[in-house]
Amino acid sequence: MTTSPLHDTALLERLRADNPGCATRVHLNNAGSALPPQVVVDVMVEHLRREAEIGGYEAHAEASARMDAVYASLGRLVGVGPHAIALTSSATDSWLRAFLSVPLERGDRILISQAEYASNVIAILKAAHDAGATVEAIPDDADGVVDVDALRSMLDDRVACVSITHAPSQNGLLNPAEEIGAALRGSRAWYVLDACQSVGQLPLDLHAIGADFMSVTGRKFLRGPRGTGFLALSDRALQLEPALLDLHAATWTDDDSYSLADGGARYEQWEKPFAALLGLGAAADYALDLGLDTTWQLITARADQIRAGLASIPGAVVRDRGRVRTGIVVFTVEGRDAADVVREIKAAGINVSLSAAPYALRDFRNQGITSQVRVSPHVFTSDDDVQALLDAVAG
Numbered sequence: 068m069t070t071s072p073l074h075d076t077a078l079l080e081r082l083r084a085d086n087p088g089c090a091t092r093v094h095l096n097n098a099g100s101a102l103p104p105q106v107v108v109d110v111m112v113e114h115l116r117r118e119a120e121i122g123g124y125e126a127h128a129e130a131s132a133r134m135d136a137v138y139a140s141l142g143r144l145v146g147v148g149p150h151a152i153a154l155t156s157s158a159t160d161s162w163l164r165a166f167l168s169v170p171l172e173r174g175d176r177i178l179i180s181q182a183e184y185a186s187n188v189i190a191i192l193k194a195a196h197d198a199g200a201t202v203e204a205i206p207d208d209a210d211g212v213v214d215v216d217a218l219r220s221m222l223d224d225r226v227a228c229v230s231i232t233h234a235p236s237q238n239g240l241l242n243p244a245e246e247i248g249a250a251l252r253g254s255r256a257w258y259v260l261d262a263c264q265s266v267g268q269l270p271l272d273l274h275a276i277g278a279d280f281m282s283v284t285g286r287k288f289l290r291g292p293r294g295t296g297f298l299a300l301s302d303r304a305l306q307l308e309p310a311l312l313d314l315h316a317a318t319w320t321d322d323d324s325y326s327l328a329d330g331g332a333r334y335e336q337w338e339k340p341f342a343a344l345l346g347l348g349a350a351a352d353y354a355l356d357l358g359l360d361t362t363w364q365l366i367t368a369r370a371d372q373i374r375a376g377l378a379s380i381p382g383a384v385v386r387d388r389g390r391v392r393t394g395i396v397v398f399t400v401e402g403r404d405a406a407d408v409v410r411e412i413k414a415a416g417i418n419v420s421l422s423a424a425p426y427a428l429r430d431f432r433n434q435g436i437t438s439q440v441r442v443s444p445h446v447f448t449s450d451d452d453v454q455a456l457l458d459a460v461a462g
């Protein structure tokens with residue numbers, strides 16, 4: 068018999084001690100914005116202090132080796148070298164820098180997942196409209212994830228881009244990113260993977276997945292600061308000319324010419340929040356030190372514990388789909404408005420969030436609901452935290 072990773076109380080105590088917010092709040096909104104470990108806060112505060120003491124450019128120069136290490140650490144999270152990372156301000160910023168760089172022509176097709184995040188879809192709809200391309204959603208299979216056989220049957224040489232939300236914001240399912248990558252091998256389609264909610268939860272490898280781009284945010288399961296993100300790039304993406312260029316992404320070489328920067332820098336912009344990005348690097352190091360395998364085991368075991376607890380409460384309906392389930396748990400309560408349920412849980416001092424149709428219109432319509440409660444534990448979540456949630460829901 069294997070013991071649950073949730074029984075390692077010494078580990079849990081250490082993880083909670085690293086994270087002072089645990090002492091005062093039950094934080095089950097890590098898919099919204101996680102509690103960062105103290106080391107992330109310390110690194111940021113120290114850099115802000117240096118900026119105030121010696122000047123912003125000078126503090127940047129002083130931190131140059133540590134900034135190089137940020138790229139290396141983020142690369143390790145997704146199996147790429149530092150040159151294949153671009154630093155951004157959010158998952159959306161990353162995703163737009165990727166998608167808007169994909170060449171689109173009249174008559175091209177763009178395929179998306181049913182669970183696609185709203186910001187991605189809005190940008191896709193506009194780009195398709197402007198280019199005269201079409202947008203089609205790949206059907207889900209019986210488990211509620213992207214049907215890879217259906218995807219295969221939809222592919223032809225007009226498919227210019229396939230955009231997949233790996234771990235949707237609004238469901239515990241994990242889309243089969245690697246099988247999708249295998250299906251796309253040999254096609255001309257650019258594969259854009261929205262890994263906003265999956266990086267920081269589980270070990271990932273851009274090359275094994277076969278994606279051209281992976282867009283990531285800092286503040287969610289990775290536990291970095293707000294206003295940070297990154298884009299991981301395949302070799303093919305590193306050869307592409309990005310849509311947005313400044314004097315960091317390119318060099319002005321003559322009256323009518325410029326040359327592109329090598330590596331991920333071509334997808335970046337010059338000005339950056341260095342304190343926050345150093346904090347992002349500290350969050351990546353923290354996650355790598357703990358180990359993404361351990362993190363995944365802890366988060367998924369905790370999420371399953373919450374699902375089982377909720378399922379035993381009369382009227383509560385757990386709505387997660389998928390063969391592999393993440394640390395996102397969604398549920399509704401029969402006869403109750405989800406917004407009211409969220410309000411009451413929050414009134415009990417427990418952070419959860421409302422997950423509503425505007426974030427993933429197609430997925431909500433498929434499920435026949437307009438809103439639900441979202442609970443997202445992390446490695447520092449305790450049995451007491453879970454019990455507090457279940458008591459609040461049962462109440």
Ligand SMILES: Cc1ncc(COP(=O)(O)O)c(C=O)c1O
Binds near residue numbers: 160236
């Ligand atoms: C799946 C997914 N993609 C993208 C985003 C956007 O992330 P950001 O707010 O960092 O741009 C979110 C945010 O919740 C998300 O859940």
